[in-house]
Amino acid sequence: MITPRTLKGFRDFLPEQMIARDKLLEIAADVYRSYGFVPIDTPALEYLEILSGKGSDETDKQLYKFQDHGGRDVALRFDLTVPLARFSAQHINELGTPFKRYQFGKVWRGENTQAGRYREFTQCDFDTIGTRSIVADIETALVIHDLLQRIDIKTNVPFENFTIHINNRKVLTGMLEKQGLVEKTVQVLRALDKLAKIGEAKVVNEMTETAGTNAEQAKNVLQLASIKGESKQIIEQLRTLLKGNETGETGAEELETICNALKAAGVPDSRTVIDLSIARGLDYYTGTIFETFLNGLPSIGSVCSGGRYDNLAELYTNQQLPGIGASLGIDRLLAAMEELKMLPKSQTTAKVFIPNFAPNRVNDYLRIITQLRKSGVAADFYPEQKKLGNQLKYADKKGFPYAIIIGEEEFEKQTAQIKNLVTGENKEVKQDEITSELFG
């Protein structure tokens, strides 16, 4: 006998969790589609050379790689961005630009499994490829806003449940240019990106070590990173700080354009903040960057992050493909919902349960249930003849809202008992009135 178990770092999704996950994916697809994004899919396995050296040294180490039956070096994808770059290089001429795609898919990383991290997780990305227009940045922010508004995680804080943090790499670069640190941009931003995690002192240490900053420079970088707040004041402050530096001024202007557009589209000011401390470690971001936090649950990290890049597919094509995109953190959101006890208790999505207890009436039950299903009522029919009480216990455990009880007497009278399994209430109706009663 083989012990049934999942691999370390992997997990099964039981119905309760899966119903919640499907619901999140449904909302995400619905929001993406409402902005004109279209779905694509790419394989789980890619040539190793497509995937290796595209993330950090860490992602390289974490790659699940092996040889396939034909002796090819292959690996499981570790994100959906590198496959998108490969996909775009291959198909963009056929598809045309701008190309707005979304993609849901599993990705795999052989990570350390401490701290509730899994080696298989779901990514939900959306990107607008082939345009430098700030309109794409604005719509990306609007999508993030609609996602979080629709998902509606009640974090029990007095005001907004979520805040979208917006920054612009050009502002950071402008500042580094003014500080004479532009050659060390990568090192400085990587250190800065750890601010929330490791604190100021350690960030200064890392900057000194990897970028050779002096005390004054480090202080100025940290001062800039500490700027955070409502758009109008911040923009003024940035204009003053970055005066005379073209890159920085452009960044400030882009931030302003986005904030004004969000206001025009009806996004409350209280849901966005300009936050110069978010740096997004990834080197390829070049303009707007986003992170999104659940207020009252900062420990869970950003639940929707992304940004603008100048050249998505430069490793695979000479064609330049600028764009902007972000990724919704489904697994983090589910963890948050679990922590907040927001996951539905129900193990079913069906509205009614039909116990099977009148002898020799299977075909009569099926006649009625077929009508229910045809009129849009999802109905679970118990397959075995058992005592009614046992069947109702099953229904209760699974969390059905209603049971439609039809015994021999009801068959003869052509009636049914609609039992509300939450309140215990019972109501006798004609069999052809069940649907209208349930929806009425």
Next chain:
Amino acid sequence: MITPRTLKGFRDFLPEQMIARDKLLEIAADVYRSYGFVPIDTPALEYLEILSGKGSDETDKQLYKFQDHGGRDVALRFDLTVPLARFSAQHINELGTPFKRYQFGKVWRGENTQAGRYREFTQCDFDTIGTRSIVADIETALVIHDLLQRIDIKTNVPFENFTIHINNRKVLTGMLEKQGLVEKTVQVLRALDKLAKIGEAKVVNEMTETAGTNAEQAKNVLQLASIKGESKQIIEQLRTLLKGNETGETGAEELETICNALKAAGVPDSRTVIDLSIARGLDYYTGTIFETFLNGLPSIGSVCSGGRYDNLAELYTNQQLPGIGASLGIDRLLAAMEELKMLPKSQTTAKVFIPNFAPNRVNDYLRIITQLRKSGVAADFYPEQKKLGNQLKYADKKGFPYAIIIGEEEFEKQTAQIKNLVTGENKEVKQDEITSELFG
């Protein structure tokens, strides 16, 4: 520069194909849910020992297997049934029986890629676990029926588009018992399963070789396999043929019960057939078996197959878990739709396209588009300012049904032009009437 390409046997899904695939999956989920099936998920990677030796020698050879970072022997799943067996052994006590689950997921097989076969494909399974009741068999048939009815592939044949072929292993076993061939059941059924593919003569050869049948026995087996037709006549014929053999008689009775129930549930007789030639090669089937063919497209093979098994998880637990399930062949259905030119031409799911051409009006466009999206109209806003004609060409290529055209003049009059991109018709409406005009 790295050549952007997918691995041999793997493929990308472009928006047109992906929209069609998503639509099929949506229908499948909807039908499964309407019968009370609930979703689960299991990892793509499993311990090698969980997966190897569970299918045929062929699936063993085709396994993508390797060692993970911790030196564990692992493999990518080759179907969703073996993971379900492992999952059930692990969780069934928590979940309780009967347990009705569906699962959509990618599976991987290092197959020969001739004849349009892919090494990565999607399975869409549903199973009812933990019951021997014939009601589960009946509902499985009803699910298959509703799936194919909803998917509605027009095969251009005069009558029904699909036929569900039903058989019962007990009928076959009963016949083999009567022929003194019961010890060779596996060999005979494996040979019989190839009937459609290799023809009678080769099946007889294989049976003689592997099961040692004589000419008389082979003739009788083939005669039984040739029985096919409307339920009432067939049942009579089987009762005569199998008289005195308990297993066979039970099988005939089960077939009769299912056919009568399908009739009660309103399934037209013309959509089902009892077909003793379908044997389903897999050894674990023990009762009802199903295959489903698109009439006019038999070459594509069965698009929904499954059957009853006595013991799903015997390799992982002592608990006996009988059940019944089937799998919808999404990839075959998509191939059929492609062959029949049924795939939608559209590369978008959004209803309207909004060109962006009035200067300095981005925020005004966004105000209007936000209202459209809030009222449920999926709207794609062009991110760049370009000539209207160019933008409409883009909209035409993507296949949007409508464009909402708002230039400077329309902004001033607070109107919009609704352009039907199929007919070319134009209609000017007030901006706050766009939604009602589109849905009216």
